[in-house]
Amino acid sequence: MERTIYREIGLTRGVKVLAAVLALVLLAALWGVVYVEEEGHIVTGMNNQIVWGTPHVFAIFLIVAASGALNVASIASVFGKASYKPMARLSALLAIALLVGGLAVLVLDLGRADRLIVAMTKFNFTSIFTWNIFLYTGFIGIAALYLYVQMARGMPARYVQAAGMLAFLWRLALTTGTGSIFGWLVARPAYDAAIMAPLFIAMSFAFGLAVFILALAGLFWLSQRALGPLLIRRLGRLLAIFAAVVLYFTAVQHLTNLYAAEHAGIERFILRDGGIYTALFWGGQVLIGGLLPIGLIFHPRLGARAATVHLAAGLVILGGFAQLYVIIVGGQAYPLEIFPGYAASSSFFDGSVNAYSPSLPEISLGLGGVALALAITVLGVKILRILPTNLSDANVAVQAGAPKPA
Amino acid sequence: MKRPMPTPKQAAGGLHRRDFLRAGAAVATVTLAPGVTLTAFGGRAEAQASAASRWGLLVDANKCDPDCTACVSACSEENGWQDTGNPATDAQWIRKVDLKELATGRELSLPVMCQHCESPPCVDVCPTGASFKRVDGIVLVDKHICIGCRYCMMACPFKARSFVHEPVPDEARRSWSPRGKGTVESCTLCVHRVDAGRIPACVEACDVTGNRAILFGDLLDPDSEIARAIAAYPSEALRDDLGLNPGVRYANL
Numbered sequence: 294m295e296r297t298i299y300r301e302i303g304l305t306r307g308v309k310v311l312a313a314v315l316a317l318v319l320l321a322a323l324w325g326v327v328y329v330e331e332e333g334h335i336v337t338g339m340n341n342q343i344v345w346g347t348p349h350v351f352a353i354f355l356i357v358a359a360s361g362a363l364n365v366a367s368i369a370s371v372f373g374k375a376s377y378k379p380m381a382r383l384s385a386l387l388a389i390a391l392l393v394g395g396l397a398v399l400v401l402d403l404g405r406a407d408r409l410i411v412a413m414t415k416f417n418f419t420s421i422f423t424w425n426i427f428l429y430t431g432f433i434g435i436a437a438l439y440l441y442v443q444m445a446r447g448m449p450a451r452y453v454q455a456a457g458m459l460a461f462l463w464r465l466a467l468t469t470g471t472g473s474i475f476g477w478l479v480a481r482p483a484y485d486a487a488i489m490a491p492l493f494i495a496m497s498f499a500f501g502l503a504v505f506i507l508a509l510a511g512l513f514w515l516s517q518r519a520l521g522p523l524l525i526r527r528l529g530r531l532l533a534i535f536a537a538v539v540l541y542f543t544a545v546q547h548l549t550n551l552y553a554a555e556h557a558g559i560e561r562f563i564l565r566d567g568g569i570y571t572a573l574f575w576g577g578q579v580l581i582g583g584l585l586p587i588g589l590i591f592h593p594r595l596g597a598r599a600a601t602v603h604l605a606a607g608l609v610i611l612g613g614f615a616q617l618y619v620i621i622v623g624g625q626a627y628p629l630e631i632f633p634g635y636a637a638s639s640s641f642f643d644g645s646v647n648a649y650s651p652s653l654p655e656i657s658l659g660l661g662g663v664a665l666a667l668a669i670t671v672l673g674v675k676i677l678r679i680l681p682t683n684l685s686d687a688n689v690a691v692q693a694g695a696p697k698p699a
Numbered sequence: 700m701k702r703p704m705p706t707p708k709q710a711a712g713g714l715h716r717r718d719f720l721r722a723g724a725a726v727a728t729v730t731l732a733p734g735v736t737l738t739a740f741g742g743r744a745e746a747q748a749s750a751a752s753r754w755g756l757l758v759d760a761n762k763c764d765p766d767c768t769a770c771v772s773a774c775s776e777e778n779g780w781q782d783t784g785n786p787a788t789d790a791q792w793i794r795k796v797d798l799k800e801l802a803t804g805r806e807l808s809l810p811v812m813c814q815h816c817e818s819p820p821c822v823d824v825c826p827t828g829a830s831f832k833r834v835d836g837i838v839l840v841d842k843h844i845c846i847g848c849r850y851c852m853m854a855c856p857f858k859a860r861s862f863v864h865e866p867v868p869d870e871a872r873r874s875w876s877p878r879g880k881g882t883v884e885s886c887t888l889c890v891h892r893v894d895a896g897r898i899p900a901c902v903e904a905c906d907v908t909g910n911r912a913i914l915f916g917d918l919l920d921p922d923s924e925i926a927r928a929i930a931a932y933p934s935e936a937l938r939d940d941l942g943l944n945p946g947v948r949y950a951n952l
Contacts, residue, residue, distance in 0.1 A: 333880045335864040340787035344849040344862060404847015404862060404881030411844050415827040422826035422850055479941055480820060480856035629858055631811070631937055632952075635798040639811075641791045641858060648787070 297379045297688075299444075299678035302516035311515065311671060315664045322661020325654035326401045334404065337655050342647035343625045348402040350617045351659030354500060355395030355666055356429070356471055357493060358613070360464040361501015362508075363388035363436060365528075366443075367464075370457030376524070376689050379681040380509065385440040385460070386673040387508055387666075388501075389433055394666030396429055398658055421473050428467045435460050444678065468494045475620065482559040483624030488549070492542040496613065499535035503609035506532065508667075510603055512674055513684065521686030522599045529602030533590040536609055539616075540583045555633075562627045562646075563619065570623035573615040582612010622649055747894070753817075753836040754888055755918040755946035756902070757925050757934060758809050762912035765808035768795055770913060773904030774812075777889060779871040779878060780861070790861035790878075792886045793901055809952070810901065810913065813838055813859040813886035814937060814945030821851035821860065830883075836918075836946045837888045845882040852883060856938045860885040888946075918946065 302308065329336055339346040366384035369377035400409055416423045439456040442448050472493030478484040506528050513520040547564065550556040563574055586605035595601045626647045631637065637644035674680050771793050775781055780790040793812040799805070815838045821830045822838065829845035832838045840851075852860045866880045875891035878884055889899035897903075902915040916925035928934075934950040936943070 333865045334862065335785065335788050340864070341790070341852070341861050342787065342858075344852040404849070404883070405845065406847075408844070408846045411827050412846050412848075415844055417822075417825055417828040419823045420826045420850070422824065422848065426826065474850075477824075478820075478854055480854055480938075625853070629856060631857055632796070632798055634802065635800050637796050637798055639794050639796040640786060641794040641796075642787070643794070643796050643811075643858065 298682045299379075299382065299680060300682050301676060301678060302512065302674050302680060304675070305515065305517075307515045308671065308675070312668070315668045315671070318657075318660050318664035319668065321657040322401075322664065325657035325661070326406075329402075329654050329658075330406065336652065338650045338652040339655070340647075340649070342642050343622060343649040345621055345625065346649060347651040347655040348398050348658050348662075349621050350614060351662050352395045352398035352402070353471065353621065354613055354617050355391045355398065355662055357468060357497045357617075358500040358504045359388045359391035359395060359497075360432070360468045360471075361497035361499065362391055362505045363439075363460055363464050364498060364501055365505055366439065367457055367461040370454050371461045376527070379684060379689065380505075381457075382440060382443050382677075382679045383509060383512070383674070384505060385436045385443065386677070386679050387505055387670055388464075389436045389440070390666045390669035390673065391501075391504065392429060392433055392436075393669055394662040394664075397665055398662035401658060402655075421470055421477055425467075425470045425474070428463070428470045432460075432463055432467050435463050464497075465494060468497045471497075475624070480629065481624060481627075482556055482630060483563070483620070483627055486546060486549075488542060488546050492539070492546060495535065495538040495542050496616065499532065499539050499609055500613040502528065502532045502535055503606040503613070506602060506606040507610070508670060510599070512671075512680060516674075516680065518680065519683050519685040519688075520599075521684055521689055522597075523686040524684055524689050525599040525602045526597065529590045529596070529605060532602070532606060532609060533587045536583050536587050536612075540579065543578070543616075558630065559627050563623055567623060567626070567646075570619050570626060573623070574619050577615025578612050578619060580612075581608050582610075582615060586612075625649075748833040748835040748837070750834040751919065753918045753946060754893060755815065755836065755916065755925060755948065756812075756888075756899075757914040757928055757948050757950060759912050759914075759950045760807045760809045761951040762910050763795075763807070763809050764908070764910055764912075765795075765797060765806070767908055767910060769904040769908045769910075770810050770901035771795060773900040774886070777873070777892075777900035778876040778887070779867070779873040780884070781871055783865065785864075788862075788864040790863060790884060792859075792861065792884070807952070809949060811857060811859070811937070812901070812947065813888070814857050814943070814947040815886075815888060817944035817946070819943065820854040820856065820941075824850045824854040826850065833890075837890050837893070838885075839887055839890065840883055840885065842877050842879055842882050842884070847881040847883065849883060855885075856941055856943070 337346065363384055365377055366381035368374045369381040400406055412426065418424070439460045442452050442456045469490040472490035475484040476486055476489030506525065510520060510525065547560060550560050563570055565571060586608040589601050589605045590596050592601070626649065628644050628646060631643065774793045778792060780792055783789055793810050795808055796811050797806070797808050815836055817836065819830070819832055819838050822832055826848060827844045827846055829841045830838070830851050831841060847862065849862055852862060860883050862883050863878055863880050867878045872878070876887065892899060898915045902913045905911060905913045914925045914928060916923040918926055918929070920926055929948060932950060934948040935952055936945045936948055
């Protein structure tokens with residue numbers, strides 16, 4: 294019987310090429326940051342109407358995905374599924390990496406990024422942002438602890454389980470905090486809804502697992518290790534369920550809004566008249582990020598292939614970006630209703646749909662966050678014993694205590 | 700790379716921030732004297748924020764001329780924000796909003812600025828406490844600890860806040876109204892004037908036009924013109940449904 298053996302990945306040609314590509318993306322991001330820092334946000338597409346743009350879409354995607362990426366480890370140690378255990382180390386590492394990538398984007402987009410120390414020393418506890426500073430840094434610490442207890446030799450299983458439970462509860466709090474950034478905004482009709490917190494938790498399950506599946510497949514391909522199709526299929530089915538849960542919460546959110554006449558305007562905007570936002574909602578989030586990957590994974594013939602699961606994971610990620618773009622940018626594009634019952638106009642764009650087009654520095658900063666997350670992950674698996682040498686279905690089944698498949 | 704929002708004096712004389720703060724304290728002490736004098740004569744103007752006052756504005760939509768932007772120009776001149784030809788990113792501390800009632804077709808125009816809420820969402824969401832409310836109800840941004848996250852702009856129901864998207868040119872700098880690239884700003888209710896016993900620039904400019912559409916005063920003083928006006932005829936707060944109790948009210952809306 295083969296044990297799960299964890300080994301660092303080798304410095305293959307593929308790893309070197311990936312490192313070079315990531316370095317280039319990080320350099321481009323650095324350029325974007327310095328450029329915006331010098332010129333001001335005037336060189337971005339953001340303005341006084343759309344105050345959060347592409348960097349925030351990337352940052353929040355990465356932060357939401359970070360908490361979801363930890364789920365695989367939770368399934369192993371909190372819910373006791375032994376077949377997920379060999380992937381738990383990668384799950385914790387990826388969670389840390391994604392969160393660091395997302396936070397880097399968020400922080401580097403600040404108008405005064407040089408005042409980060411102010412944000413770390415002056416707190417206003419009525420602000421969910423302040424809570425998030427603790428939730429995010431705490432998450433990194435707890436995920437690191439979780440990784441440590443998993444990797445430490447001779448660590449009793451109950452410690453691993455306790456760290457896993459703490460990490461799981463913390464990640465729920467973290468995503469509640471992230472969703473509440475929007476849920477607690479009373480001023481804007483697109484937000485101001487308690488459902489934002491559970492919606493974001495559902496999104497984190499889906500996005501995080503999608504990123505995990507692709508990271509797992511990519512790293513195993515890079516290190517030329519065996520990854521069983523049955524394992525990938527199992528992860529794929531879970532992904533489809535998570536994607537369906539996102540659709541469910543989205544449906545509840547919009548149906549509830551449609552019932553209230555006061556929200557008719559924003560609903561018409563997102564669902565019917567919003568141009569790019571309507572297209573991204575139906576085409577991006579619902580079709581590409583929801584129905585299509587669910588259909589692919591449950592397809593009787595296509596669903597059996599690992600490649601289909603990889604494709605579905607990619608689609609969930611694309612849909613996730615579309616969803617966050619609709620929530621963040623679309624929610625601000627719809628004008629504030631300061632004067633209900635009146636048509637308003639002003640030099641400050643009162644009453645008009647606000648325009649936004651992403652600029653190159655913003656996109657490069659956002660991609661830089663993704664590259665940073667990937668770079669940390671690759672570095673982690675290169676220097677630490679994170680990845681199992683063999684995740685073939687036969688080996689996973691043995692580890693899970695099931696009879697070896699014929 | 701980053702400049703700590705120097706005043707013209709600072710730029711000329713290389714004054715350090717600490718010296719500047721000391722100088723500021725000295726100015727406050729000096730202006731305290733006329734404040735005390737005014738109080739002695741029964742006036743309400745004070746040099747320090749006092750919880751005994753709540754400063755507010757009453758805008759009469761019937762008196763506001765749709766073609767007049769005197770309040771906007773006066774605020775811009777007083778506080779140094781200006782039209783640079785980039786309407787989407789230029790700061791606007793006060794703006795004229797033209798309204799047409801959908802049911803009746805009635806048209807009106809009125810200025811909108813920071814509403815100086817009693818429960819300001821911008822203050823609630825600010826992670827560093829840079830957004831704050833003085834005891835006299837004036838909502839301000841501490842430019843020294845604003846990190847430029849723009850969460851307050853997301854939270855403000857009135858679109859009252861602007862983010863400084865470009866470096867502030869020297870000619871636009873006002874020592875009494877610090878501004879800096881990468882921070883958020885909004886109407887200060889001309890706090891520097893109020894503390895010196897004067898009225899905000901927009902109100903003064905509106906008075907000069909003869910429209911007298913904006914009234915400034917202490918909402919807590921039952922004898923003030925604004926308190927009497929509010930007690931005498933109907934006025935309302937914008938987005939009253941949010942329960943923020945703004946210090947700015949509108950009549951004939």
